[in-house]
Amino acid sequence: MKTKLLLLSAISALMFVSSCSSDDDTITPSIPELEALELSNCSSGIAEGETLILENRNNGVDYIINCTYPVNGDLIIDPGVTIQFGTDATIRVYNSGSIQALGTAQNKVVFTGEDKVPGSWKGLYIISSDVKNKIEYATIEYAGAVGDDGAILLWSDTHLKMNNTNITNSQTYGLHANTNNNELILENNTITACKAPMYLDASYVSAISNGSYTGNNTDAIIVDRGFIDEDHTWTKLNVPYHFPNGVDVVAGGNLTVMPGVIMKFGQDSRLFINEGASGPKPSIIAVGTAAEPIVFTSIDNVMSAWRGIYFDSPNALNEIGFATIENASNPDQEGAIETWYGTVLNVHDVTFKDIQNCAIHQYKFPADPDTLTRSNLTYINVANAFCQN
Template identity: 30%
Template sequence: MAQHLLRFPRFLPFVAASVLAACGGSEDDPGDGPGPDGACVRNITGDLKAATTWEPGAQQCTYAVTGVVEVSGALTLAPGTVVRFGPDAGLLIMPTGSLNAVGTEAAPITFTGTTATPGSWKGLAFKSNNPANVLEHVVISYAGSESPFCCDFFHGPGGSLEVRAAVVVGSQLQDSVSQVRIANTTVEKSGTLGLFAFNKARLPGFSRNLFRGNLGAPVTVSLSIASALDATTVYSGNSATAPVANGDNTVHLLAAPEADTATAQTVHKLDVPYGISTGIPDTTVEYAGALTIEPGVRLQFEAMSGLRITQTGSLVARGTAADPIVFTGRTETPGYWKGISIRSLDASNVIAHARVSHGGSDPFCCDAFTNAGDIQGNITLGGNSGRGRLQLTDSLVSQGTGWGVFVFKDSAFTQSANTYEGNTGTVGYAAP
């Protein structure tokens, strides 16, 4: 017995090293070890500059993140990994870094807060264009704190609005593209938005996701990347299990610099309406590329905001009798939003089987006037310094302050089977 007692201490270093290795740590990393309940916990407090893998291991270790951890190397998470974030903690994926979190349906990867309170931690922010950035079979909960990532995550007029979301892709000051593939992922119980993607962001393979119980909107993106949003994703929170609506059950579309809109985009029909410039009134959303709107899409514009198709752009909004397209105000009162301005002569411009209502809040800047005064209405074609073309069929144009449609000099307007109700005037033409 005495011999065994004397020899036992020789095994202590081996035992300690084995426990730490099982937790994903090392002998010289005092952050590894058992948590309060004896479970294996790996504490993450510093930036990650080298290639790193997080995995549960045989001891089913979890990871505890304190503060904002900058990832400038390749971070890979194995299926079943659980990461818990302390107050206002988060992962910031830098331009040289990547985050590859690919779980499985049976073993999803979990990012959550140490406190089960919406907004208890910041979230995940991507400033990287690495195609290895993937969130698949992932659950992200309780992120979206009121404290945004520093220091270039803002948007809106003059960068006056800070971005707070569970997942952020891109940044305002970043010249290069950022991307992440998000599929089969649940974003829930954010204290603010679910997902925010800047105009230079890319969301390849975005599909079959679920946004539920977020206190803000499920998704906010620029109109310049609207095509990325797919109809297989649930934005309404109406899941088969534990359905919870979001605080603002609309997908927000924001204006982008004109140079970023010179691409073809399709606005898909989703299970919620789109909110155009929500929270940013008096904004003209310009589009310089080919913009297609699918049947059944509902677009709700913020006060005094509107849609303008520029000279190089086009608008194809072709609904059906059973599934019309709706352009209206966030509040349905006459003259709530600017309306639609078409400054393009593209022969494909068409609005069919649509309902355009409550526009005409104020004229589009800066040539929407005639000798008789400013021109307001639900739809305007051209202006004093430009022309427009539109075919309008089988549509209801109603409740506008000003004209239902106003056609400026040398613009081309053809129509059939339309109804005009509650506008100050039906169709007006500028004097030749």
């Protein structure tokens, strides 16, 4: 009898639920998660003119790549997709191809290594000028195997917009781009636990805005010696810029350095504003504020570690103000600031510190007008404030 009563109670409950449900109610069946799919067509990859869309298949690894996967068409990666790479695997985006990793703040695209150790896979290699190239709201981790030298490695004539992306645990650099004619937009990215955040040609420094770049072996944007021959603006980041081999502002170049920027120079290097034989005269405007001075110093914090700033330009825009210049001047450059004949320069509100020879050294013929303006300068441990030939 007890069993029958329990059965009737159960039937009654079911009837009650059914009577309370409308005919329009539908039950959505759960969608089973799919196993990770290996992209194994490594000889052909994505052909020119083709498009491959990688969709989110599950809550774990969606796709596996164990080779050098060539992209000659369009690769589109949806939000939430995770791609796992085997040892030395990589995606290579060639001239006719493009990559769009389109994550969101809630559903990032993840590129990761199977072994979960720095350098376990090569990274993303992009050789494409396609304006569709975009990486946003992504995580790139455990890449940068030695030899390719970057979790993202860009070759000449590449276009890339990368924003809100986290690069971490690269065995080498987070981003490596020191070849010619790239077009980059780098906004609000975070690079940490890498050899250094970025290794860039000097012409790409102005592509960086905001972001965080601490927690690396070297907390600095490393700038390969390059030539500034257009209008560029370098902004303050939460790490300094390192110039191991210096940098040149040449004909047609106009460099603006914003308040708070820290520029550190390698042994015997210099910042050279060089008019050359022809072309528009180059200039530098490096004007900080009292609260946020611009700092020109050395990577090695010792006296005479770098040459200094050398001017050979009659451009009336040349100005250095509210700045600190330290550890400059050595046997190859007598002045921490050195000006060649005819240079026009306004130097004001600058502190010279730990200068072995001259704070300012001017080359000038006695009969020539003085085109060097100096005001409100401070000298700390400086051998000579001003020298003239």
